[in-house]
Amino acid sequence: METKIDKPVFTGTDTYVLDPELAKIVNASIALEMPLLLKGEPGTGKTLLAYAIAEDLGMPLVVLNVKSSMKAVDALYQYDTLTRLNDSRFGDSKRDVSNIEDYIKMGKIGQAFTSDRRTVLLIDEIDKADSDFQDDLLDVLDQMSFDIIEIDKTIKARHRPIIIITSNSKKDLSDPFLGRCIFHHIAFPDPDMMRKIVNAHFPDIGEDIAGACIKAFYALRDIKGVEKKPATRELINWIRILLMDPDFDPEHLMKGDIPYLGVLFKKSNDYRLAQKYVSQA
Amino acid sequence: MxxxxxxxxxxxxxxxxxxxxxxxxxxxxxxxxxxxxxxxxxxxxxxxxxxxxxxxxxxxxxxxxxGAELKGPLIEEIDRAIKAMLEEWLSSPKAMADFLGMDENELKKMTPQELEEYFRKRLEEQTERHDGGNRWIGTGGTSPVGHSGFHPGGMRVGGVSMGHSAIKVALERRYKDYTKDNHLGPAQISEALRQLRNMIPAGPKDQVNIRETIYQTMKNAGEIEIVFERSLRDKLKVILMIDNGGWSMDPYIEIVQILFNHASNQFKDLKTFYFHNTIYNKVWEDPTRYHKPFYVDDFARLDPETRLIIVGDASMAPYELMSQHGSIAYNSPQTQPSIKRLEFLAKTFRHNVWLNPRKAHTWPHTETVEIIREVFPMFELTLDGLEKAVAHLMQK
Known part of the structure; x- marks a missing residue:
């Protein structure tokens, strides 16, 4: 394979352990200039991937946190009519009331398009908004441009951003949208991979502690009837707390004495199930 | 290429x-x-x-x-059968051992993998199927054995390790669990239920109506006149009736529980009632169906725009549904057969659905399911069914 110098290649960062399969997909998404759509259980590092790519490639990251009530145009730009109305009445600002452009503010996608440098654009949890939102974004992401209707101006992306889109729920996005994306589903890491992830976050952690924690963690994930299983994020937080506790001893974990269950299980019912499991062990 | x-x-x-x-x-x-x-x-x-x-x-x-063989339906069936056998083995090892003509203790010595392999062999012999080249099946890390953790050894099957050849990875079948239909978890339920809402302006006038503000300001010769209005709130009323009695609903407790939890989070105005098998003159507000009865006739007093969702397998003896004296509960004299009560509910609340946790293809085998389907539109309690049910409830 011919390597071109101007093509960025993503190799992972110190704290983000990159699965080789995912690495290929990220690089293909950059090379094919297609957005990368990531799905997977919450807490498997979908959002973190975008941060890691930005850090690794030294590009600024623009995050669009999608909200349920969001319209596509909100992500592109905003026309601040109220300020303009206010200025026209009181006229005490430096803005020029007759120039609408003074009242146009760029949304997150607008910012990514107008940035001087190439950016990584993260569209987080796109499934939160309704399907109109996705359909409206389609053309924008396809053409890499959008119109500001109020001033009849077209904003074109100066540099094509690297686009990462995450979706939490397993609900499918619309077909045309999927057609334009590269898709990957991040499976929950297996214990070996998890060990690497833990080591990346806690370089000084002892083998025995890491092993005991991971073993206990996977056993807890297998408790039947739990609605929200603890994920990587919970494990990392849990280990952080265990390490701060002066009384913590990995031996106890092995014996089934598991402290700080509340860090791992956040629904009251799940917490009860976990407690029951621990007291039986 | x-x-x-x-x-x-x-x-x-x-x-x-x-x-x-x-x-x-x-x-x-x-x-x-x-x-x-x-x-x-x-x-x-x-x-x-x-x-x-x-x-x-x-x-x-x-x-x-x-050129690995594509796995046909026969093998899928064997997979299912093995799962059933393992479950049977868990609940009564002795009966299973007797059935296979094996010593119980001998079976107990096997690891879950060996056990699964053994069951498969027996089944394949039984179906007289040539099993060449199928050794890889079932090593996919998704076997029911590994995750239930019943075996004293506490092993876990499978897991991903990279560096395998692509074909080997493909053969691991890591994504078996994600296959269509069999996955209805909390995330999907809340996603499906989210569509069910009825936005009505309510609460304090705290939102600026920009269009109206500009219009009024112009009318006011430029003197700013800000127009406030109420924000939209969800005012949907929902009644959820759950069949929580009888062994026939037992396998679905978990899924119904999840549905109930999400419904209570989702809908501000939710009333839940419980019944056993079918509905006679009353339903209960408490899951034990003892303390707080609610008479079916009283539903006529509630808002007819309320959405009615009934969850049940709709499976019972036909007389329970059709006969005036069909109630299997003692001490509950009835004036009407259950079917009349159901018809009454369907008429009272024109937005109604029946969610059935049983798979749709099994419905025609049960007479009462077919009868109830004529009264209520029935949907499978799967993601697909739930979405259709929600769409149905939202029709004008």
Whole structure:
């Protein structure tokens, strides 16, 4: 394979352990200039991937946190009519009331398009908004441009951003949208991979502690009837707390004495199930 | 390149599009694919757009590039049978051992893997199926044995480890669990229920209506006149009736529980009632069906725009539904057969659905399901069914 110098290649960062399969997909998404759509259980590092790519490639990251009530145009730009109305009445600002452009503010996608440098654009949890939102974004992401209707101006992306889109729920996005994306589903890491992830976050952690924690963690994930299983994020937080506790001893974990269950299980019912499991062990 | 591969994927029911195929060609042209591993990963990333189809992709990939047999329905059946056998074995090891003509203790010595393998062998002998080349089946890390953790050894099956060849990875069938239909978890339920709402302006006037503000300001000769209005709130009323009695609903407790939890989070105005098998003159507000009865006639006093969702398997003896004296509970004299009560409810609340946790293809086997379907539109309690039910409830 011919390597071109101007093509960025993503190799992972110190704290983000990159699965080789995912690495290929990220690089293909950059090379094919297609957005990368990531799905997977919450807490498997979908959002973190975008941060890691930005850090690794030294590009600024623009995050669009999608909200349920969001319209596509909100992500592109905003026309601040109220300020303009206010200025026209009181006229005490430096803005020029007759120039609408003074009242146009760029949304997150607008910012990514107008940035001087190439950016990584993260569209987080796109499934939160309704399907109109996705359909409206389609053309924008396809053409890499959008119109500001109020001033009849077209904003074109100066540099094509690297686009990462995450979706939490397993609900499918619309077909045309999927057609334009590269898709990957991040499976929950297996214990070996998890060990690497833990080591990346806690370089000084002892083998025995890491092993005991991971073993206990996977056993807890297998408790039947739990609605929200603890994920990587919970494990990392849990280990952080265990390490701060002066009384913590990995031996106890092995014996089934598991402290700080509340860090791992956040629904009251799940917490009860976990407690029951621990007291039986 | 790989045109056949594309068509096999399509024939197997995976929604692959020409666009995706062209993207694959582009990836090939750009030199992104230099090995079979790359092909496996990237062809999937550009062509398969849902993890539901990853498992099928794995199977097609293994078949196409190695000629591994495509797994037909027979083997699927064997998989199911093995699962059933293992469950049986868990609940009564002795009965299972007797059935197989084996010593219970001998079976107990086996690891779960051996046990599964053994069951499979027996089943395959039974169906007189040539089992050559199928050794790999069931090693996919998704076997029911590994995760229930019942075995004293506490082992876990499978797991992903990279560095395998693409075909081996494909053969691992890591995505078996994500296959269509069998996955209705909390996330999907709340997603499906989210569509069910009725937005009505309510609460304090705290939102600026920009259009109206500008209009009024102009009318006011530029003197600013800000117009406030109420924000939209969800005012949907929902009644959820759950069949929580009888062994026939037992297998579905977990899924109904999840549905109930999410419904209570989702709907501000939710009333839940419980019944056993079918509805007679009253339902209960408490799950024990003892303390707080609610008379069915009283539903006539509630808002007729309320959405009625009934969850139950609708399976019972026909007389329970059709006869005036059908109630199986002692001490509950009835004036009307249950079917009349159901018809009354369906008439009172014109937005109504019946969610049935049993699979739709089994419905025609039960007479009462068919009768109730004539009264209520019935949907499977799956993601698909739930979405259809919600769409039905939202019709004008």
């Amino acid at each position: 790989f045109v056949d591969f594309f068509y096999i994927l399509k024939d197997q029911g995976i929604p692959v599009s020409p666009t995706g195929f062209l993207s694959l060609q582009e990836a090939l042209a750009k030199g992104l694919i230099t090995s079979l591993d790359d092909l496996y990963t990237l062809a999937r990333a550009v062509m398969i757009k849902s993890e539901k189809y990853f498992d099928m992709y794995d199977r097609v990939f293994a078949h196409y590039f190695k």
